[in-house]
Each structure stands twice: as C-alpha cells, then as structure tokens.
Amino acid sequence: MNNVVTTNIVRFIVLVLAQALVLNNINFMGYINPYIYILFIILFPIKNNRMLFIFLSFLLGLSVDLFLDSGGVHAAASVAIAYIRPLILKFSFGMIYEHQTIKFSNTEFGQRLTYFAIITFIHHLLLFSLEIFNTSKILLILKKSLFSGIFTILLCLLITILFSKKRT
C-alpha cells in the first residue's frame, strides 16, 4: 500500500518537472509539444478513492499551469479526463475492469492503445480549445490536438514499455 503511495508521489513530481523543464522546450515543427504529465492520470491505480483522484488531477494540472503560465487550461482538461476515466476504462477494457484490478502491463496492446488514445485526444481537445478560446480557429485547434496527441501517445507508450516492471 505504502509502496503505491510513494510511487505516485514520485511520479507526480517527476512528470511535472519533466513537462515544464524538458518537454515544453521541444516545439517540434514550431508548435508540437507532448503533454506526458497525463500519464499520472492514465496510470493511477484503478481501485481508488474517486474524490481523491479528481483532486490530485486538479493539483497536477494546476502545477503544470503554474510552470507554463497558462491560466487554468491544464487543470480543467486534467480534471475532466479524471472524471470520465471510468467510462473510458469500461469502453476500452470491457467488463474485466470491474471484476478485478487489471495491471496495465498485463493488458493487450490494442486495448491499451485505445485507452491511451481516447484519454489523450479528449484531454488535448479540451486543452487547446480552452487555450485558443476562439471558435473561428477551430482548424488550428484540431490540427494542434491531432499532432500533439500523436506525439503524446507515442511517448506515453514508450515510457510505459520502458518502465514496466515485467522482468523475465
């Protein structure tokens, strides 16, 4: 139990710092940045206190906002995906998720990919529409969410594969 708490605290701090200091300076093709801090929300234990989870996601988004001077856009997007995560889990993993605690490293790759992709695209769409805040620039919003989303999903998958605890 204690182990889970420490892992998540460390993950929180490392992801926020990595996002602010490294990943936000990538600016691939001028504007494409991965937002991998949502990995915290994606990988948060499934058996949890939902109130605590939503609150932690809010804190996560807010600390990223603090670093990036973006008002509250990251906080809003993070809270939203944390709130609808159970729905996405049920959609992508089917009924297994309710009966037993699944481990992400044991799930099928295809299911994991859909789960990551849905969460990432919802997050990015919300993030960029709030950030740009202008309906006449809807194409720019879609373009940014698509390209940054692909980048984020790739990085998230890579990180989960690299740091998975499956040792044979």
Place this chain on the structure above:
Amino acid sequence: MQQIINFLIRNKTFLLFLLLFSISLFFTIQSHSYHKSKFINSANFLTGGIYESVNGIGQYFNLKEENEKLLEENNRLKAILFNEETEQEVSFSLDSTLAQYNSIAALVTKNSYSVTNNYLTINKGKRDSIQEDYGVITSKGIVGIIDNTSDKYARVLSILNSNSRVNAQIKNSNHFGTLRWNGVSPQIVQLVDIPKQASIKVGDSIVTGGLSTIFPKEIPIGSVVSFKLDQTENYYNVEISLFNDMTNIGHVHIIQNLDAKEIKSLNNPNE
C-alpha cells in the same frame, strides 16, 4: 433537509468535479484578460527558483552566441559614438532618451512561443525595482511588457500573446497602428489599423511609436513581409517578420519610463 444532504452525498464526486472544473475555467478566463492573472503565474518563488537554477546550467551552452550579440551591439554603439560630430541628430536623440528612460539588464529564465498566450520569466523582480508595465527589449528589438512581478522574478507578456497590444509605426512616417499576434507563427506578427493613406512597401522597417508610455520611440520591431486592405478597405493589415528571434532570447533590457506617472496623470486628471 435530509433529502438535500442525501443528494449531496450521492453526487459528491460530480459536485467536486464541477467545483474544480469551474475553478480552472475561472483561472482560464482570467488569464485571457490582460493584467488579471494574479495567482497562477511562473513569477513566484517556487517556479521562478526552479527555472532559474535550471537556466544556470543551460546558459553555458549559449555563451558563444551571447558574446557575438554583445560584440554586435558594441559595434553599433561605437559606430554611433564615432560619428557623433557628423550626425548631430543621432546624438541628440541619445541624450534625450537618457534623461527619460532607465534601462535594467535581466536574464530570461523561461521562454515560450508555441502556445497562443506566451509569457517569459526573467530573473529580476520588485527587489530590483521592476514594476508592471515596464517594456522589455533586446538589442535587436522588442520582446514584451512586464505584467506581473514577485520579489525576485517578473513575468513578461510576450508580443507573441493574443492579449498583447503594442503601438507601432512605419519608420520615417507617422502613420501608426497596433501590433498584435494571431497565434500562428512565432516569426510573424500583425500590424493592424494602418490608414490607407500611408505609403507602405515590402521591406519597410516597423518601429515602436511614441504614443504609449511603455516603450521609447523608434525601437525596432521588424520588417514588412506583405500587406493588404482589410474588409472596410480603409486600413491596411500588415504582416511583419520580427527582427528578434523570439525562440532564442537570453539577455534582455528592461525599460523604465521615468515620466510614465506624470504622463498618465496628465491624461487621466480625475484619478
């Protein structure tokens, strides 16, 4: 009463979500209006400190480039100095700016240019008598306006920000307009409200106009790339490529207008 409490308990997750979501929306909307985002900004003790210590490492990699920039600027200033007797006008304008404006050097510890509302963080703050509404420039051109300060750090509203409005004019003419950014390319900014009567050519230099109390007159901004009339056919919309490379900014100068208070009180006698 029982019913209400039951309802609250049943929907507590949703209510918490709603509360936190509206707080974030509140912060977001605040950040979209100039001078309102007081709480969430990177010029505080924690984030400013982290950015500064990381920047301390990264700075060494740019030393060569910074030296070259300094050399270039020294050359330019020396050229002005040597030609002082022949070009009376230049030396005159130098003297008059010295009296009205004060310049403070600072180092950029965080820069962003990929989102629609970009801010920079610099390592000078209230302790160095930096206040809101001071202009920030480099040797090549303008960077932005200070919009928030803490003890040791200050946040700069970059000209690459959809809230940024800077008074600008065509060099060697007095037709002025407003400099804005449409959020697309970090090299290109837009100058709007230039009257149709202005003669404008591709390649013309654009400089700051002296109408605001923030920037001195004739600070370079960029050169005209293209221009066309807007829908009403009375004003030009001009695309400008910046002299400054906004993606690579190290040392900056903060411009303090010593007469700002006097000019403002003159314009708003009631306050």
